[in-house]
Amino acid sequence: MSYNKRTHSCGQLSIANVNETVVLNGWVAKKRDLGGIIFVDIRDRYGITQIKVSPEKKEISALAAKLGNEFVISAKGKVIKRESANLNISTGEIEIDVDELQVLNESLTTPFVVEEDVKANEDLRLQYRYLDLRRKKMMDGLLLRNTVYQIVHKYFAESNFVEVETPILMKSTPEGARDYLVPSRVHKGKFYALPQSPQTYKQILMVSGLDKYVQICKCFRDEDLRADRQPEFTQIDVEMSFVEQEDVFNISEKLFKRIWKESIDVDVAAPFPMMTYDDAMSKYGSDKPDMRIKDSMVITNLTDAVKTSEFKVFNDVINSGGIIAGIKIGGTAGGSKIEITRKISDSYTEYAKKLGFGGLAFVKTNEDGSLQSSILKFLNEESIAGMKNAFDMKSGDYVFILSGEKNKVLSGLGQLRLRIAEDFKLLDDSKHEFIWITDFPLFHFEEEENRFVGEHHVFTSPKNEFMKYLDSKDRKEIESIRANCYDLVYNGSEMGSGSIRIHNSETQKKVFNIIGLSDEEAVEKFGFILEAFKYGAPPHGGVAFGFDRIVAMLSGTKSIRDIIAFPKTVSAASLMDNCPSPVIKQQLDELGIQLKQ
């Protein structure tokens, strides 16, 4: 089929092009047939241009009258100044006076109208993803993604990093997330795993002497999904030799500064602040504190302040080793006066119950500075004074208090903090708050499995001062081990995570032993990396950032589905191509696989 090929894009022409003869190719976004004159908005990824068909041109007019939405057309004609400009679009001052019109392809009536203010639900949009992507907002997401992609590549190339492709088919490792498995046809009964991350490969590349590695790569995790979690996702994977934590921070901060500057023109201050994991947990009840609300609602521990009270609820908690803690919301937080009504405080009580608490204590400070709460009658003078003092409560302040097991209380208050911040609009979207969370625990004890598991991955090195506890049998000592491990948090979202690694075979074995792998099992599962460490492994460390999350944050969406071309639903299915899907028996036979009934 021969047709008039475009000379310009649909977002390109302006008053400067008047009198030029041009050809536009694109999709019919909207037709306005006035009976005589016909206007058609033609769209491509660059924009929209109005074309005009005069009634005097009878053949073209008849063709134009039959155009439907999303038809693909070619329009040739002269650029003319419009009688009345449409300043909402960049090409709004001109239009094309059509001399030749060709229909390159027709379109069925679409399941939903392709328009910026789309009405269709997400599942329908996912099924017809190609239509949804025609919308500027969706297209802009992909374009932004590309911009960030190029910035990252350029940055690391300029910094002398080497990009290496690591295998997609790799060995399944028992620790960490559930692997996606790929059955082997040649080795029946054996499986490859898709990488949860190229962790082992990048560390072995360090042993190879390739001291600065980067890869923007796909990773796969067979775990339940969320708005910010897809079964396959993209990560900026970095590893370096002869570095310590501050070197990793430095190279990362420069990267983020550059991305934020070059993609959305925001100047980010560096170095980023740092906070230990323990501080983050005790002050914000989260290892990813949202620092946009840093001054208000810091968690305060009240256990000491109220320990002399005769209140049974509190005493029971204290006697069983729990804590009592709360957060204060200032009467004028966020610059505007805040009033928490009975209805609102009840909704928070409801929320606390959902989180598994018996209740939520609510204290209000009156005009005259006196306190008002249903729990006051249970507390003695000393406890009330202690509480007031601990929170520095002033007229108009409110305090919410939870009691129970320590970590549960802290995390409950952390979640309540976010909920209140959202309800009272205390989160300033114009802020860009990066923070490093450091000194994570190396292990935590998994009660259900009755063993220690790595808090991060198993190659994370302990901080020097805790090395001695690697030989300990004492649970408290092992739990106290802090790691050379760090997360980068941006506006309350984890953007990446990394560590200085173990590069010593003996230390690595001790870590494996603590998580319950015998030397034999360790060799079976991770022998290749233990072996590699014996041949002059350099000190090394790195970090990996969630590429999808970065782009989502930059584009202001909460859901990474919005900036992934073909995302999956929360049940890990693709509504467009209908995967996963059954396979024919012959395929299973070749793999030596039989399905259970």
Add this chain to the structure above:
RNA sequence: GGAGCCGUAGUUCAGUUUGGUUAGAACGCCUGACUGUCACUCAGGAGGUCGCGAGUUCGAGUCUCGUCGGUUCCGCCA
């Protein structure tokens, strides 16, 4: 694995609280009119397995149970 919300025309929704006439609206679609629109306007029209399956009832979009799908959160995500 658990909890919440949603599922009615091509689409987005109302109707479900309190079961009862022919299940409505807007947008889209079709037909006609219209020469400066840009949410064109005007007149007319077509379009429904109320997600699916049981049950209760004289009668179910509406009540009950189950199931499927979407979504949010918890668990999980080294």
